Amino acid sequence: MGQGHPEGDRGTERAANGGGAAVAERAPAKSPPRLDKLPPYRVLLHNDDKNDMLFVVGTLREIAALDRDDAVRVMVEAHKRGVSLVKTTHKERAELYVDQFRSKGLTATCEPAE
Numbered sequence: 136m137g138q139g140h141p142e143g144d145r146g147t148e149r150a151a152n153g154g155g156a157a158v159a160e161r162a163p164a165k166s167p168p169r170l171d172k173l174p175p176y177r178v179l180l181h182n183d184d185k186n187d188m189l190f191v192v193g194t195l196r197e198i199a200a201l202d203r204d205d206a207v208r209v210m211v212e213a214h215k216r217g218v219s220l221v222k223t224t225h226k227e228r229a230e231l232y233v234d235q236f237r238s239k240g241l242t243a244t245c246e247p248a249e
Contacts, residue, residue, distance in 0.1 A: 176229035178221040180213045181242040198235045
């Protein structure tokens with residue numbers, strides 16, 4: 136191919152079409168914050184006298200993706216003690232869980248996990 140670029144005209148063509156050096160000049164994309172670096176929050180389920188226990192268990196399974204045994208454990212603890220820990224996660228997800236539980240008629244809150 137002559138004395139120019141070792142790849143001939145293909146190297147110039149690649150740079151002009153977004154390859155080679157043109158790609159290296161782009162600013163790096165911002166990474167989203169790592170979830171494991173966000174402060175943890177607890178999602179708490181509170182006892183109430185209006186919801187059926189089976190409904191609570193089903194809702195815990197649906198929203199928090201708990202297996203049957205964990206959902207029953209959380210429901211029983213909330214029933215006996217007045218409140219039970221559902222999950223620990225980052226603030227935004229904890230708030231989402233609270234909103235979802237409330238939309239189903241359950242009483243839930245979140246708080247920083249200190």
